[in-house]
Amino acid sequence: MTPPPAVPKAVPDPLARSAKRFAEETPIGRKRRARRMARLLADAHPDAHCELDFGTPLELAVATVLSAQSTDKKVNEITPIVFAKYRTAADYAAAERAELETILRPTGFFRAKTDALIKLGQALVDRFDSEVPGRLDDLVSLPGIGRKTANVILGNAFDVPGITVDTHFRRLVNRFGWVREDDPVKIESQVAGLIDKRDWTMLSHRVIFHGRRVCHARKPACGACTLASLCPSYGTGPTDAAGAARLLKGPRARELAQHAGVDPDLVPQVAVASPEAP
Template structure:
């Protein structure tokens, strides 16, 4: 049996190769939630839970026209917000989350979205995934986003054996250089969204097919 350090080193090398291959196929990969500020990305990410980015992008222009800042949304009551976000699903709980989040940002952070993991996860409706979206995409800090697509692809690539997002984040952190956390995890996310889908994955056009150990992948 190969020493553990050698196996981990081999996995790291494979992860870096996969990162390069995904970089060639998606050189301009970025978050697909439309936003003009950290606040807008924060709200859009909360709304994207169990909803497509495309649907959220249809909703947020009207929402931000009505409530353009944390301060204006903080003064709202949830029944005012619910009709504007109804199509994103779970609209009652999401309305409550973004209103409470707006109040927290206004009262505790003077209207500015905080830029650390420790502060972000204190906001209503914000977990590590949402915090990492903000850290990596607007604050320029190394961050690994783990959503349902990253979870699926990471398991198929044998980067992890876990279904727990926090553990998957830790496993990917161990495999990738910190400077590549944001870019590679974003590309894995988009790869899962458009190519390595849950049903009928598009193995025929997969740019990392030769590096994929998944036993159920389609033959070429």
């Protein structure tokens, strides 16, 4: 008599496993694990930095406004033209709308961005003596500047620690099991309770770098991730070395593979040459 076929063993859903670990983990245990993961991110991404090019707080404010629904790469192609023509808040306040729209067109949503920059310039002239303020409450009161943008400006132009909750950061800290939350303000508050304040700005850069290069939205490179042993979502993407290595992106893709204990030769040249996810 032929025995019945074996029933495949159910594989736990990684997101369900992450939720279970979050529910069972003590607050102090979560904090310790988060800090260990933060140290591993620092080791894996020593090159992490703000990927928007700027020289002054005003230039960074403008670049962050332009980065909405656009890639940092595209913004960096346009901002040299913008910065050369509009050097002060007064220049933006007095900008000729049609001309600025033409310059900004490649970044997408150019009409809304033009409006935001003109209003930003006017607000800075009228309320802040033409200078970008260095306080969160003042920044979020400006046209086109939300809390995420304000934290980018504070952390990178004023050296004031801030947590930038963009789409990558939100996705990863949920996968990491640091939070179970979608609201950016709540995520910021909860992560702030896990990580020392002095590390907030660089943590944001490192998590975003990891999201663009390793922990992609649809298929993360779990099998080539230095955080694998601490991540409750391990298995969301391929766990075999060859399959995961092919998903790594960016100029340091092979270094990232080696850092995770994976043969760097498994990373194809096209991955090294490919731009990171936006």
